[in-house]
Amino acid sequence: MNQRRRNVSYRYLSYLPKDYEADAVRKWPLVIYLHGGSDRGSDLNRLYSSGIPDQTYRGREFPFIMLAPQCPEHLRWSTDEWFERFYKEVTAKYRIDAGRIYLTGPSLGGSGTWYIAARYPETFAAIAPMSGFTSHLDYIDKRIDKLLDMPVWAFHGRLDTVVPFEETERIVTRLEGRNRNLRFSAEPDIGHSIHWQVYPGREIYEWLLRYDRKPRR
Template sequence: MRLTLFFTYVCFLILFSQVITLAQVRSKSREKYEYLLYLPKDYDASKAKYPLVIYLHGGSQTGSDLTKLKEYGPPYMVDKGHNYNFIIAAPQCPEGKFWSTDNWFDALYKELTTKYRIDKKRIYLTGVSMGGYGTWQTAVAYPKVFAAIAPLCGGCDDSTQICRIKRVPVWTIHGSADNVIPISQTERLVNRLEKCGGQVKFTRLENEGHGIQYYYEKNDIYDWLLTKQRK
């Protein structure tokens, strides 16, 4: 009973924290979040521009210790020695905050595109759980930045602005048995995007719960993202 109440409380906090408009994002003070960075092994020997994947972690990895990000997701795969042909940036959200608390994206985007050779037509965003919420919300706030997004088990309480990303390809994944963030959060967004002509791919994982971060151990998400290019 206590565990169920805890999950309900966590879900409520995430939902409440994500109610945010574009104007609110832009009006927030800009904050610089620390991040892990992965560069392809041939980056120094090449003069080419590379795609960028920005990854947003879940609620259990907030804080000021970047090593926590290596527990799962793309940073975990990099730590295990996997090589990718794109740049990965994984910012860390401070403890006690959500991805919607501060305007962290402007500072990150400016630093990455200034310091590194990034193909601005191939910038992608993905995240899981709290990071899934952050993926939806950040894309809504910056619809002209991303070539595609892939939110996992997230949501977005933003019915008035979700159609801002109707031209951004979306692949969203959610477990039907998720008792932390109900799959209805994703279903609602998919339905709204489809009604306004959005490009949505929805993978419903039957009988799976909240722990679907293992999807980052496959190449499917990365392969799909990299096929998209912002026009």
């Protein structure tokens, strides 16, 4: 399986804070947003359909850089070797505070958030995965200990008929009592669209930005 993994570059959307150009020295937090399955392809405009890109499209301002890579059609965030090249490119291009990098995403992006965080735990100050499959990613199970020191806020609706609630619950159960910064929002009356309730709010961003870590990359 590993022999088929391609080392590739993914295109991405970018959002810069309104004061980014005003200070040529200041470094900013970075939130990496991994989209869901319906936004895969080669048209970056599709990413504006939901999540944080949708919020920026509506004119909302954020105190951080937001980058949203696009996964090719029919693939998963775990299919290709893309993250290291992406990380190297964006940290060279943008003034990023390497101790304040965050990862989040819904559905396919939630699965990708678990996967990328478990593989590159030294990169992220905190993660917020939503409604993602985890049982098909053996890599997560093998590296679950890598997430013990990472702040995690996981989301999943109990009425989800697309990705079973148990997909998030199984990972959270393994982290409970071992991760001091674990938070789980198990919403009783929401289905797969939980991200439509979360990203328009403020709390998720305030929670992410609360965390800082010294970079080890």
